[in-house]
Amino acid sequence: MNNSAHLGSGKTFGLWSLLASFFERIGSLTVFSLRFLQTVFLPPYEFGEVKRHLDELGSRSLPLVGTTGFIVGLILAMQTRPTLYRFGADAFLPAMVAISFVRELGPVITALIVAGRVSSGIGAELGSMRVTEQIDAMEVSGIDPFKFLVVTRVLACMILLPLLTAIVDALGLLGAYVSIVIESSMSWRLYWNSVIQSLTFADLVPGIAKTAIFGFIIGIVGSHQGFKTTGGTVGVGKASTTAVVLSSLLIIFVDMILVKITVWIWG
Amino acid sequence: MGLIEIRDLSKSFNGHAVLKDVNLVVEKGSTVVILGKSGVGKSVLLKTIIGLMPPDTGSIRIDGQEVVGMDRRTLDALRKQMGYLFQGAALYDSMTVRENLAFPLERQARLTVDELEERILRQLGMVGLEDAIDKMPAELSGGMKKRIGLARALINNPRIMFYDEPTTGLDPITAREISYLIKELQQLYQPTSIAVTHDMMCARIIADKAAVLHDGVIEYEGTISGMESVSNEVVKSFLATA
Numbered sequence: 001m002n003n004s005a006h007l008g009s010g011k012t013f014g015l016w017s018l019l020a021s022f023f024e025r026i027g028s029l030t031v032f033s034l035r036f037l038q039t040v041f042l043p044p045y046e047f048g049e050v051k052r053h054l055d056e057l058g059s060r061s062l063p064l065v066g067t068t069g070f071i072v073g074l075i076l077a078m079q080t081r082p083t084l085y086r087f088g089a090d091a092f093l094p095a096m097v098a099i100s101f102v103r104e105l106g107p108v109i110t111a112l113i114v115a116g117r118v119s120s121g122i123g124a125e126l127g128s129m130r131v132t133e134q135i136d137a138m139e140v141s142g143i144d145p146f147k148f149l150v151v152t153r154v155l156a157c158m159i160l161l162p163l164l165t166a167i168v169d170a171l172g173l174l175g176a177y178v179s180i181v182i183e184s185s186m187s188w189r190l191y192w193n194s195v196i197q198s199l200t201f202a203d204l205v206p207g208i209a210k211t212a213i214f215g216f217i218i219g220i221v222g223s224h225q226g227f228k229t230t231g232g233t234v235g236v237g238k239a240s241t242t243a244v245v246l247s248s249l250l251i252i253f254v255d256m257i258l259v260k261i262t263v264w265i266w267g
Numbered sequence: 268m269g270l271i272e273i274r275d276l277s278k279s280f281n282g283h284a285v286l287k288d289v290n291l292v293v294e295k296g297s298t299v300v301i302l303g304k305s306g307v308g309k310s311v312l313l314k315t316i317i318g319l320m321p322p323d324t325g326s327i328r329i330d331g332q333e334v335v336g337m338d339r340r341t342l343d344a345l346r347k348q349m350g351y352l353f354q355g356a357a358l359y360d361s362m363t364v365r366e367n368l369a370f371p372l373e374r375q376a377r378l379t380v381d382e383l384e385e386r387i388l389r390q391l392g393m394v395g396l397e398d399a400i401d402k403m404p405a406e407l408s409g410g411m412k413k414r415i416g417l418a419r420a421l422i423n424n425p426r427i428m429f430y431d432e433p434t435t436g437l438d439p440i441t442a443r444e445i446s447y448l449i450k451e452l453q454q455l456y457q458p459t460s461i462a463v464t465h466d467m468m469c470a471r472i473i474a475d476k477a478a479v480l481h482d483g484v485i486e487y488e489g490t491i492s493g494m495e496s497v498s499n500e501v502v503k504s505f506l507a508t509a
Contacts, residue, residue, distance in 0.1 A: 044374075129359075137357035140317055140429075141371040142347035144339075 025246075032224045036154055039147055046152050053156035057118050061164060065113045069168035072109060073101060073175030081183060090184075094191050095198030097176040102199060102207045106169040108255055111161060111214035115247040119222035122153055123243030126226025127236035135227070150227065154219030161215030162208050169207075202266035210258045214251050221247040270295040270459045271316065271427070276325030277483075278308070278315055285311050287483035288325070293476075298453055298460040300470040300491075302505055303480035309463035310354065312480065313429050316461065317351060318342050329427065347375050350425035350458070354432040356416030358404040364391070365400045368419050375423055390418040393455075394448060410441035414448065421452060428453075430462035434469045446472040467505055479505060 077097050084090045126149060129135050138145040177191050225239040225246070269292035278286040285308035293299045303309045314320045316327055318334055327334040329345060337345070358367050368387045372378065378386065391397045394414035404412060413433065420428065433449060434442035446469040453460060453473065464470055470477060471491055479487040479494075481501040487494060494502050 125361075132355055132360070133353045133357040134359055136314070136319055137351070137353055137359070139319060140346055140349065140351040141374075142343040142345075143371065143374055144343070 028228065029221065029224050029246075032150075032227070033220050035146060036151060036220060039144075040151055040155070042147075044147070046148055049148065049152040050155050050159075053153055054160055057114075057121075057156055058160055058164070060121075061114050061117050061160070062167070064117060065110050065164050065168050066171050068109060068113055069106065069171040070175040072105060073097065073172030074179045075175075076100065076105070076172075077176035077179035078183075081180070091194075093180060094176070094186075094194035098173060098195040098198050099203055101172045101176070102169050102203050104207070104255075104259070106172055107165050107207050107211045107214065108251070110165045110168045111211060111218065111251045111255075112248055114157075114161060114164065114215075115218050115251060116244050118157065119218045119243040119247040120240040122219065122222030123225040123229075124236055124240040126150075126223055127229035127239035128233075130227060130229045131232050131236060146227075150220075150223040153223055154216060157215035157219035158212045159215070161211040161218070165208055165211040202262070206258070206262045206266070210255070210262075213254060213258070217250045217254065218247050221250065269293050270330055271461065272326075272328040273316065274326040274328075276312070276315065276327065277323045278311055278320065279323055284483050286315070286322070289480075289483070289485055291478060291485065291488070293459055293461060295459050296457050297475040298462065298473055299476045299478060300474035301461065301463045301478050301480055302465065302467070302470055303463070304465060307480050308483055309465075309480055310431050313431055313461065313463050317346065317349065317429060347423065348425055349427045349429065350420035350423070351429045352413070352416050352420045352431060352433055354435055356404075356412035358407075358412055358415055358419070360404045362404075363400070364396070364402050364404070364407075364415055367404070367415065368422055371419065372422050386422065390422050391415075393421075393452065394418045409436050410438075410445065413437065413441075413445050417445075417448065417452065421456060424456060425458050428456075428458040428460040430460065430464075430473075432464055432466075433462060434464065434466045439468075442466060442469060443472075445469075449473050465505075 077093060080096060081090060081093055084093055084096070126135070129149070135145045135149070138148065173195060177188065180186050180191060181188075222243040225243040229235045229239045231238070271291075271293040273289055273291040276286055276289040277284065289312065291299070291301075301309050301312065311320060315322050316329075316334070318337065322335060325335070332341075332345065334342070334345070358364075359370065362370065365387055368390060369383055372386060373383060387400070388397060391400060394417055396411060396414050396418070399407060399411060399415065404415075407415065417433075430449065434445055437445060446466075449462075449469075450473050460473075462469075462473060474491050477487070477489065477491050477494060478485050479499075479502050486499055487497055487502045489497075494506055497503070
């Protein structure tokens, strides 16, 4: 009896400390995000550094997200065609692929892949700078490391994500066409016309624009984890892993809210 | 009145007191070496003085200005008059040696490209590493990293210098070379300096004055030669290692 009571209180305590640690992390992340908003408009502006990160992060992510987008488009068309065919609705395949890809799949696939690739990279890079005192070195030189390291990376991610998403959407639609053309004789012109006619402003703009918010999440979570790293190389590993997990979860959670808002506004 | 004045400074981590009412005065142009075993809080003291860690209580005045609670902008302006050599040199590992030296310089002074290059080359010449200008930090040995770190710390002719374990991790010969290099650069730039170390050889070379930190308290303050005549066991144990 005593043992089970003891076990029960241990479980409660474990759950409580887990919740406390989660909310502590979210609180710290919120303060970090507010600091970004407070700092981003103030000089000095490190445009060169933003451009450098854009080049680096873009070239690092494009091959992976591009290939994934193409293959997902191909698979989506391949999987959906038999079902639509059964109901005699296979003519709607281009429209269905276009809407699902542009509204949801393209943005979320891009964001999740970039989160895995970039957020962990930022976490590891800033984490190792923290444990080797490079961030302190910047601070004692009278240079704001938050401005130089965090603001530039977050801005680069916010610019990069919409651009990558546009490319992934295009490649996904191309992948879907390849699948369709293998199984039927639909011409590119007919396919493209169906795609264009099916897409509206409410599909395109929110789909691309929300990825800037995903870019913010990726940049800020990676930077936060890296900036707050403690505990040497083990801490760097943890920062990198936590950055991926937390940014992926936040992307999905925020996407759910944004979809609801988009549907509420545009229907 | 000293250029740096520390009064009743205390700092603790998770209830463990690392610094207990530390008092220290550093006169303008002098070099004070803080001696102490590893883990007694020497680096914490240095980081607290420069504002990287807030103290629990106490006061730190640099050139008459209170550092504790100072706003970010004023602190940054004050830090631009300071140099800091980190224990591991803390070179930016994504930048070449040239970029490492240019980084603080181009953000603090308006210089042309030629002036910038000239200052970098002059600084590297002082530490004898002109050839390393295009190398990445990963390509440098421990001693070379310290030299580059020293060149970077001194590139803005700081009025105040901080050295965190300048000889740690180096072989005795390189440690001696670095100590003499610090001494030489101290004489050239004449900054007010605080160095923390557990290396008596380094302390003998660079110090005008020594302070021995033990259990969060300064046990001895005076000249290095004066340490010989003190009966304090902690001080004696340091002399025994020299």
